[in-house]
Amino acid sequence: MFDKLFQAQQKAQEIKARLDNISVVGEAEGSKVRVIATANKEIKEITISEDLFTGGDREQVEELLIVALNKALAQADNISQAEMQAATNDMFGGLGNLFNK
Template identity: 70%
Template sequence: MFDKLFQAQQKAEEIKKRLDTISVSGEVEGGAIKVIATANKEIKSITIDPTFHEGADLEEVEELLVVAINKALQQAENVSQTEMQAATKDMLGGLGGMFGQ
């Protein structure tokens, strides 16, 4: 039983490492503001088109930046959930043998 739990812990660590390598993005205004994050919800970069920046006021840029960040984080959450669900399904299949299933 402890072997299975140890394997589950190892699998969770593998998933976390894999999520660090998956990039997601959030864009607004046709890509004028773009946020790149990992599937582990770590923001890697923020890009603001200089032409857009020149024509926008600070409040507008700030509001759109929040929207772009939230889009990227939502994509990261979706990817993370999908990966975890797949791993949980695999682990539960393996644990079924412990309970005679």
């Protein structure tokens, strides 16, 4: 039983390391606001087009930034869930055969 727990812990660490190396992008207003994050939901880069600043509409920039951040985080969440589901299936997929017999 402890072997299974240790394997699960190792698998979780492997997944976290893999998610750290996957980049997701969230964009708004035709890429005028762009956010890059890891699949572990760590923001790595934010790019805002200069022409948004010349307009002087701070509220618009803030709203677009929120949209881009939420898109990036949603992509990260989707990838993370898919990775965890695959790991769970790998670890416990064989159990389904026990119940089908």
